[in-house]
Amino acid sequence: xxxxxxxxxxxxxxxxxxxxxxxxxxxxxxxxxxxxxxxxxxxxxxxxxxxxxxxxxxxxxxxxxxxxxxxxxxxxxxxxxxxxxxxxxxxxxxxxxxxxxxxxxxxxxxxxxxxxxxxxxxxxxxxxxxxxxxxxxxxxxxxxxxxxxxxxxxxxxxxxxxxxxxxxxxxxxxxxxxxxxxxxxxxxxxxxxxxxxxxxxxxxxxxxxxxxxxxxxxxxxxxxxxxxxxxxxxxxxxxxxxxxxxxxxxxxxxxxxxxxxxxxxxxxxxxxxxxxxxxxxxxxxxxxxxxxxxxxxxxxxxxxxxxxxxxxxxxxxxxxxxxxxxxxxxxxxxxxxxxxxxxxxxxxxxxxxxxxxxxxxxxxxxxxxxxxxxxxxxxxxxxxxxxxxxxxxxxxxxxxxxxxxxxxxxxxxxxxxxxxxxxxxxxxxxxxxxxxxxxxxxxxxxxxxxxxxxxxxxxxxxxxxxxxxxxxxxxxxxxxxxxxxxxxxxxxxxxxxxxxxxxxxxxxxxxxxxxxxxxxxxxxxxxxxxxxxxxxxxxxxxxxxxxxxxxxxxxxxxxxxxxxxxxxxxxxxxxxxxxxxxxxxxxxxxxxxxxxxxxxxxxxxxxxxxxxxxxxxxxxxxxxxxxxxxxxxxxxxxxxxxxxxxx
Amino acid sequence: xxxxxxxxxxxxxxxxxxxxxxxxxxxxxxxxxxxxxxxxxxxxxxxxxxxxxxxxxxxxxxxxxxxxxxxxxxxxxxxxxxxxxxxxxxxxxxxx
Numbered sequence: 028x029x030x031x032x033x034x035x036x037x038x039x040x041x042x043x044x045x046x047x048x049x050x051x052x053x054x055x056x057x058x059x060x061x062x063x064x065x066x067x068x069x070x071x072x073x074x075x076x077x078x079x080x081x082x083x084x085x086x087x088x089x090x091x092x093x094x095x096x097x098x099x100x101x102x103x104x105x106x107x108x109x110x111x112x113x114x115x116x117x118x119x120x121x122x123x124x125x126x127x128x129x130x131x132x133x134x135x136x137x138x139x140x141x142x143x144x145x146x147x148x149x150x151x152x153x154x155x156x157x158x159x160x161x162x163x164x165x166x167x168x169x170x171x172x173x174x175x176x177x178x179x180x181x182x183x184x185x186x187x188x189x190x191x192x193x194x195x196x197x198x199x200x201x202x203x204x205x206x207x208x209x210x211x212x213x214x215x216x217x218x219x220x221x222x223x224x225x226x227x228x229x230x231x232x233x234x235x236x237x238x239x240x241x242x243x244x245x246x247x248x249x250x251x252x253x254x255x256x257x258x259x260x261x262x263x264x265x266x267x268x269x270x271x272x273x274x275x276x277x278x279x280x281x282x283x284x285x286x287x288x289x290x291x292x293x294x295x296x297x298x299x300x301x302x303x304x305x306x307x308x309x310x311x312x313x314x315x316x317x318x319x320x321x322x323x324x325x326x327x328x329x330x331x332x333x334x335x336x337x338x339x340x341x342x343x344x345x346x347x348x349x350x351x352x353x354x355x356x357x358x359x360x361x362x363x364x365x366x367x368x369x370x371x372x373x374x375x376x377x378x379x380x381x382x383x384x385x386x387x388x389x390x391x392x393x394x395x396x397x398x399x400x401x402x403x404x405x406x407x408x409x410x411x412x413x414x415x416x417x418x419x420x421x422x423x424x425x426x427x428x429x430x431x432x433x434x435x436x437x438x439x440x441x442x443x444x445x446x447x448x449x450x451x452x453x454x455x456x457x458x459x460x461x462x463x464x465x466x467x468x469x470x471x472x473x474x475x476x477x478x479x480x481x482x483x484x485x486x487x488x489x490x491x492x493x494x495x496x497x498x499x500x501x502x503x504x505x506x507x508x509x510x511x512x513x514x515x516x517x518x519x520x521x522x523x524x525x526x527x528x529x530x531x532x533x534x535x536x537x538x539x540x541x542x543x544x545x546x547x548x549x550x551x552x553x554x555x556x557x558x559x560x561x562x563x564x565x566x567x568x569x570x571x572x573x574x575x576x577x578x579x580x581x582x583x584x585x586x587x588x589x590x591x592x593x594x595x596x597x598x599x600x601x602x603x604x605x606x607x608x609x610x611x612x613x614x615x616x617x618x619x620x621x622x623x624x625x626x627x628x629x630x631x632x633x634x635x636x637x638x639x640x641x642x643x644x645x646x647x648x649x650x651x652x653x654x655x656x657x658x659x660x661x662x663x664x665x666x667x668x669x670x671x672x673x674x
Numbered sequence: 675x676x677x678x679x680x681x682x683x684x685x686x687x688x689x690x691x692x693x694x695x696x697x698x699x700x701x702x703x704x705x706x707x708x709x710x711x712x713x714x715x716x717x718x719x720x721x722x723x724x725x726x727x728x729x730x731x732x733x734x735x736x737x738x739x740x741x742x743x744x745x746x747x748x749x750x751x752x753x754x755x756x757x758x759x760x761x762x763x764x765x766x767x768x769x770x
Contacts, residue, residue, distance in 0.1 A: 234740055258744075262751040298763055302755050349751050353762045365766035 032205075035185050038119060045182050074607040076160035078145045079464060079567055081167050085142030086457065088171055090535070092134040095178065097531060099127035101524055104488070108521035110509040120505035121188040122181065122207070128191025129211070133218060134174040136311045136445070139453040141170075141225055144253045144314060147460055148229060150560035150567075151247045153238025153576045158231040160605040161647075166221040166228065168615025173218025176622045180210040184626065187211040190503065192304070193274070195285035195296040200278045206626050212275040213622040219267050226260030229253055238559070240578040244338070247558040247581075248324075248331055252317025255341045256310050259348060263306035270299035279628055294359055301352035309348040311445070313341060315452025316383060319405045322459055323387050325556045326402040327394025330582055333386040340379030347376045357425045358432045366425035373423035380416060384409060399554070400474035404455035407482045408447045415443030418493070433503075436496025442489045454481075454534065462553045466566040467545045469537050477533035484526025491516040491523075551670075557585040562594055564669035570602045573662050599666075602657040610650075614643045686728040693717045693724070 035041050059065050072080060102123055106115045115123065149157055157163050180186040187207040189198040198208045233254045237246070246254075274296070276282040283291040324331040331337065353361065353369040387409060396402070418440040422431050431437055462468045500513050507513050552561040562584045563571055576594040580586060587594050621636035697717045700710040726732045732741050 234737070258747065262748060266755065292763065295759075295763060298759055302759070346750070349754050350758070353758075360768050361762055362766045362768040365762050368766075369762075 032185075033183060035182055040119075041182060048182060069609070070607070073612045074164075074609045076156070076164050076605050076607055076611075077569060078149050078157050078160065078163060081163055082142045082145030082147075083464065084167060085138045085145060085170070088174065089135050089139035089142060089453075092130050092138070092174060093531065096127050096130040096135055097528065099123045099130070101528060103127065104517075104521045104524040106505060107507070107513075107517045109518065110507055110511070110514045112506055115505065117505050118188065121190075121503075122186035124503055125187045125190055125193075125207075126177070126181065129177060129187070129215070130174075131445075132191065132307070132311070133215060134170075134177070136449045136453070137218075137222060138170055138174075139457075140256075140311060140314045140449070141166075141222070143318070143453060143456045143460065144229060144249075144256075146464055147456075147560055148232065148250055148253050149236070150463070150563060150571060151250045151558050152233060152236060152241060153559050153572060153578065154232065154236040155571050155602065156605060157228050158236060159228050161608055161611065162224050162228055164608065164611035165614060166225045168611045169221030169224075169618055170218045172615040172619035173214045173216075173221065173622070176217065176619055176626075177210055177214035179623075180207060180214075180626075184210070192297070192300055194300075195274075195277075195293040196287055198274070198278075198296070199285065199293075209275070209278060209626040209628075212271045212278065213625050216268065216271045216275070217618050217622050219264055219271070222260060223264040223268070226257045226264065230257040230261060233257070238576045238578050241583075244335070245578065245581045245583075248320035248334070248337060249314070249317035249558075251338055252313045252320070252341060255345045256313045259306045259310050259313070259345050262349070263303050263310065266299055267303040267307075270296065270303065273299075275625075279625075294356075297356050297359065298352070301355040302349075304355065305352040306345075306348045308444075309344055312448045312452075313344065315408075315449050315456075316341070318452045318456040318459070319387065319408060321556075321558065322401045322405045322455055323390050324582075325459075325554055326397050326399055326405075327391050328397075328555075329390055329394045330557075331386070332389035332392075333382075334581065336382055337386055340382040343379040344376060347372060347379070351376065354423055354425075354428075357428045370423055370425045374420055377416060377420055384413065399458075400469070400471055400478055401455040401459040403475065403478045404451045404458070407478070408451045408455075411443060411447040411451075411482075411486070415440060415445075415447065419444060431496065433501055434496035435492040435500045435502055438502045439489050439492035439496060442492075446485055446489070451481075459554070460560070462548050463551075463560055463563075463565050464567065465542075467541060467547050468553055469541045470545055473533060473537040473540060477530050477537060480526055480530030480533060484523045484530055486523070488520050488523030488527055491520045495520075552588075555588075557582040559584050559594075562587075564666075566669075568665045568669060570604060570657055570662070573599055573602075573666050599659045599662045601659060602662065603654055604657060605654045606652055608652070610643055610647060614640060617643060682728060686724055690721060690724050693721045 034045075059068060072084065075081065102115060103120070106112050106120055145157070145163070149155065177186075184206040187193065187198075187203075187210055188205070189203050189208055189211075193208060193211055196202055198211070233246070233250060273282070273284040277285050277291075283289040285291055285293050285296045287293050320331055320337065350372040351369060353365060354373045357366050357369075387405075391406075398406075418436070422428055422437065422440055458469050458474055495513055495516050498513070500507065500511070548565060551564045553565075554561070559576060559578070562576065572595070574595040574597050576583075577596060578594065583594060586592075617636055617639040621633055621640060624630075624633035624636055694717075697714055699705070700713055705713070726745070732738070732745070735741060
């Protein structure tokens with residue numbers, strides 16, 4: 028490692044990024060000092076173990092990463108908008124499509140979903156927090172510092188540049204000698220450990236902490252989807268952990284797991300990556316299915332059609348998701364038998380997914396539909412996602428895939444699945460649950476403007492890519508000659524990308540506008556919804572439920588409203604809550620430095636940071652922390668303030 | 675005395691150490707491949723059972739069904755990953 032390679036040099040855009048990073052890192056502490064907010068930040072956010080606040084931090088981080096990944100996407104579209112463009116050179120383009128993929132999947136989609144499940148799941152099951160609140164904070168800080176570690180790579184040392192899938196031998200030390208792919212193995216490892224712990228946390232929370240009477244088959248569909256997602260996380264992420272560890276050993280410690288000689292096997296990386304990677308697709312999409320189920324049932328004013336078949340099809344998807352990974356590399360030279368088997372398993376996934384699509388349509392049938400912003404996203408999801416699904420079945424046919432493989436057709440397909448599936452889902456959920464957390468809705472008019480911009484521009488951006496792919500344009504090519512004829516459609520795609528940018532800016536502007544001007548909401552149930560989270564006051568008290576609700580059916584809150592029954596019988600009792608702790612934050616910082624030193628193979632500092640991590644664990648082992656009680660008087664005071672006289 | 679000294683756990687701990695020692699036989703002696711794998715497989719299974727039932731009390735929980743479903747799922751995913759990888763990368767790979 029030479030010191031002149033430490034900072035990335037020679038690119039005006041990178042210099043601008045460095046300047047802005049320096050300015051922001053001066054501005055934030057300066058602003059905090061000026062407004063005297065250090066204590067507030069530390070006491071209310073950095074040390075919190077409250078699932079709602081952790082959820083909010085996840086979502087803020089996800090929105091930031093959405094813009095980081097979005098700028099990457101804009102640069103890619105700008106570079107390919109005209110033939111022989113010189114905006115980015117090949118290396119910079121490689122780094123940008125790599126970080127775009129990593130950031131959008133692991134640091135945007137994942138935290139957005141985990142943020143929503145943090146906020147919503149305990150409320151939907153009538154719990155006061157998750158099963159392991161401290162662990163939840165550790166999960167967040169590991170994700171956060173993992174994401175930060177990856178993000179500094181583009182100014183310090185260089186970003187990973189072998190694609191988000193980092194295939195060997197390209198990602199090996201021999202062909203990728205910069206530290207870029209060390210960032211990949213370490214940043215993803217740190218964030219991945221956090222995600223794995225989230226999976227365990229929510230599995231236990233949902234299995235053990237449901238309100239009395241809420242049998243598994245009486246849980247809201249979103250909670251069901253998170254239960255299944257947690258199971259997939261627990262069984263898929265260890266494979267990533269192992270694969271990343273082997274990658275690190277290969278790149279930094281001279282092992283030969285993915286080498287092309289000495290008994291290594293380069294293709295084994297692709298295999299292990301997709302053993303995790305395909306279930307990962309369902310990890311980000313099943314929660315969105317759950318969100319749509321909630322939203323469609325609420326705004327069609329009907330109970331969800333085919334509840335049981337929804338649950339069984341999700342279980343089927345979760346099992347099938349572990350049986351299809353080879354379809355990501357049909358062209359790697361497997362025999363006919365292998366490709367046929369994985370073609371069939373892949374197509375089989377279309378069956379449970381189709382069941383869900385029809386269930387949503389039947390829920391809508393003869394419903395009293397109100398076209399709110401979240402409902403619009405849910406409605407747009409169905410046809411757009413179906414295009415993604417149908418092209419997926421096309422790609423699933425191994426022999427046909429030899430034509431489509433690694434073309435823009437594939438790129439169009441997975442954006443047609445992931446954007447309506449995941450991004451529309453989390454945005455819909457964001458609009459839907461926003462009033463629960465903050466006590467006011469996002470403005471509907473602005474929300475709908477953003478919706479139309481995003482939906483139309485999405486199709487303008489990605490539909491041309493299907494045609495470009497069929498015409499032979501491969502993915503990840505940073506430029507092309509005019510004679511290929513790819514120019515006009517790429518330009519059209521660029522126009523769409525600009526429209527998407529406007530849409531997302533409107534979405535964020537809406538948060539600002541609504542915070543200032545949107546009328547405050549007092550009922551706690553602004554959408555006249557069905558599940559338990561809407562029985563609480565908004566904004567929420569720390570303890571969520573003053574009295575644990577008793578539930579005897581699905582959509583108990585809805586029927587309680589209809590029959591004027593109360594779900595909350597009994598007297599206030601002191602509530603036991605977990606204490607805040609600074610330890611998870613400190614642990615996250617230690618992990619960040621450990622990762623950073625490891626990236627540059629600076630062993631002694633890495634060992635020191637590693638000892639700090641072990642120290643925080645040892646401290647926790649011997650720490651006496653019994654939580655605290657909220658007294659009955661305080662509960663009465665809070666409840667009267669939040670619910671008013673008529674509580 | 676009986677209540678203070680957890681006999682089953684000590685026996686369990688001793689036998690898990692013993693099982694590890696037996697597994698070591700495979701590299702210490704010149705065995706055939708099949709013999710070595712059989713020893714490893716059997717000791718691994720017994721070891722896993724010992725851990726799950728004696729130390730982790732799998733069968734003593736009221737949520738027995740959930741735990742066994744989870745273990746079943748883990749076995750499914752583990753076996754699919756191992757044999758699927760062998761199938762895709764070795765047995766079914768087109769070497770020609």
